[in-house]
Amino acid sequence: MAPLAKIRGERDRMSAIERRIADFMVENAHLLRDYSSQQLANALGISQSSVVKFSQKLGFKGYPDLKFSIGESLARRESANGDDDETADGEGGDDPGALLAESLWRAKGEAVNVTRALNAHADVAAVAEAIRVAGKVYAIGVAHDGLYARAIAIKLALIGRTAIHLFDPALMAVGTSSTAPGDVLLVLCEHGHDAALCHTARLFRQRGGKVVTITRHTANALRAHADIALLVSAHDPRPQVELLLYQAALQHLLDLVFLLLCEDEAHLRMLVENAAPIE
CATH class of the missing domain: 3.40.50.10490 (Glucose-6-phosphate isomerase like protein; domain 1)
Structure with a gap:
């Protein structure tokens, strides 16, 4: 399952500190590559161990593993978006209707894929x-x-x-x-x-x-x-x-x-x- 989707899905079961970490990661996913666990802890005013425990609770070895997984997921999404943009340019150019349709199609596909992963x-x-x-x-x-x-x-x-x-x-x-x-x-x-x-x-x-x-x-x-x-x-x-x-x-x-x-x-x-x- 995509790490950000997993974070969003588990948010309601988290403690107050965990929810702060989760919200920061979801809202600032592209910035995480520049944050160490200590820097993230400092930004949120929490302990470094809280960041590490949060990562492990999600099933990762530690914060670096979680950060890498999020970065990899974002890269795959951006790559897919780039491929879709090329297709749109070739078939519909800047047609707003075509772009909206592509965006909705991708979003539905991701929702279905994550839902499939959630259910054995x-x-x-x-x-x-x-x-x-x-x-x-x-x-x-x-x-x-x-x-x-x-x-x-x-x-x-x-x-x-x-x-x-x-x-x-x-x-x-x-x-x-x-x-x-x-x-x-x-x-x-x-x-x-x-x-x-x-x-x-x-x-x-x-x-x-x-x-x-x-x-x-x-x-x-x-x-x-x-x-x-x-x-x-x-x-x-x-x-x-x-x-x-x-x-x-x-x-x-x-x-x-x-x-x-x-x-x-x-x-x-x-x-x-x-x-x-x-x-």
Whole structure:
């Protein structure tokens, strides 16, 4: 995983001093090559050992290793940007529409790649297997997550799974009252702080169901109620772009689960039958 993406993703779990280091590194990544661990500590008014421990907590041998990894990541990104600029010059010149499209494409690609790195294939496969053997699958989401919950419920119905889309937060707990052991609750919630969703997930597990959550890669209350937690990483200083990156990475995770389910011949046969035009 890209080191800066890892720092952003772990920020909410950090101490106050660690967050200061994280914010400085993210905001001044290009300057780190000129900073020793002592200079960075002096700039932040902390001890050098705090910088070293921060680096090791992220899985690096020390600060030099982290600094090198960040520099290498930035160099790869700049190289990719340079290649894309040459392509844009050859195909669209200074066309602002083409440049915007290239920028969004690159950003989505990075969000999807980091999200893939966050989620072990075994976890994604476990979600697909839980859905495959479940008696019923409930899909829940609020706000824009609700659209993706509805879409995955429709896809699951197309392959013959009993899928129920719940959309009213006030009725979610009631909607899952018929939960049987082995049923699956798929909860989509970007920040994972919705109290109604947490309450529903807790009740669902008490009734013997299995809870799958998809949230951002941050510490949040909803993940504490999950049997399997899938994570999304999407960061951009522009809120309108960050929303699109989150949705692209979320859709990628849901698509992977769906494709794994379609490896079952019975599911694939049902999909083909249901997708056939009605004559």
